[in-house]
Amino acid sequence: MKFGKWIVASCMALSLVNMHHVQAAEISPVQDVKLRRFSTQTISVRWKAVKGAKYYHVYYDCGDGDYKLGRTTKKTYGLITKLKNNTNYKIYVTAGMTQKASENDSQPSEIKSMKMKNYRRTIVIAGDSVVEDLHIFKKTTTNMHSTANVKIVGIVAINSKTFRTKKDNKGMTGIDRVKAAHPYRVYFMLGLNEIHYRPWKEIFADRKILIQHLRKQNPNVDIVWCATQPVTKAEMKRAPKMRYAPQFNKQLEKFAKKNHCQYYDYTSFLKDKQGYLKLKYATPDGYHWQRNTCEEFGTHIGKFDKTLDD
Known part of the structure; x- marks a missing residue:
């Protein structure tokens, strides 16, 4: 009986280790990021889904090198709003498992840029x-x-x-x-x-x-x-x-x-x-x-x- 219990406990422990490895597996970077002008102050960002990712984090920078988190979403698209006209913005996306940005998120996608201008879609x-x-x-x-x-x-x-x-x-x-x-x-x-x-x-x-x-x-x-x-x-x-x-x-x-x-x-x-x-x-x-x-x-x-x- 004791030996049987040991076998069961060992199997459960092994399963937990395997689950940990699955959860800790590296998430691939986001691919095919595309920017489109949505309005004078808004950019629409789209990308391809990443296998295993639950959330995406969209970051933007207006040229000072200080990237800010602009949006977190479960979808493969989103808007970055309240941007300044005549200003160039750089944008990248990461994929992760949690709503809050984490060190376990994927590497940044390729950086894309767009300069804002007057626009009505x-x-x-x-x-x-x-x-x-x-x-x-x-x-x-x-x-x-x-x-x-x-x-x-x-x-x-x-x-x-x-x-x-x-x-x-x-x-x-x-x-x-x-x-x-x-x-x-x-x-x-x-x-x-x-x-x-x-x-x-x-x-x-x-x-x-x-x-x-x-x-x-x-x-x-x-x-x-x-x-x-x-x-x-x-x-x-x-x-x-x-x-x-x-x-x-x-x-x-x-x-x-x-x-x-x-x-x-x-x-x-x-x-x-x-x-x-x-x-x-x-x-x-x-x-x-x-x-x-x-x-x-x-x-x-x-x-x-x-x-x-x-």
Whole structure:
């Protein structure tokens, strides 16, 4: 019995030693740190996740050699705020296991620098005629974000292919208009004019081309793919294949992740218990939105937008 207890105790001690070695294992340095101008006084910092790290610490220095801790987060991005205009800042990131900075944190990442200047970022919401309605009801964009210039690019009867091929009377396509705004972030709201009749493989191929267009102009642009909305019960009878919207949205979420984009499903507030678009939110055609819908959407997307930065 005593020998058996000794064996158990030894195994437990060995397990504790192994756990200690795992916890004390050196954490790799943070890689691929990228800086983007967020406002005149704010820099957005992003980096790749480090295996085994629970927290990240972002440090900055304004040229005096004295680095300060600007942010601690569990995410792989964050804002450094209250910076001075016309001042150059150097920034690096460390990874660690504790919220408080520790000597066991990783070695610093490569140092990146940026000089502050006057800047107001632009967010674009792009898509079909539902998006065009957002432009009509101005309160949508004022509900969305107080620090960004929000631009709407909505085109009637557009889909993922024609958004880059159909030209307006000025010779510009939808994607041309988006690029002309030099956006910091783009929300795409497409699907109503395609998921019920176009092969999904073609839709995703076209959306990948839209991504390529934007990243050729700005490799760091944020791209958010929005879920396809529900329609009313009456509209579902007219276009029965719209019932596949939930399945399409699941594939869209996977597509977004695979292509290093964000996915945003805002549709829960629109749906009744059966999953149809609530009549109080719909116009008589069964899929366009009333004024109150657009304004409530602005509040929802505004809250989501802040989570991508904070």
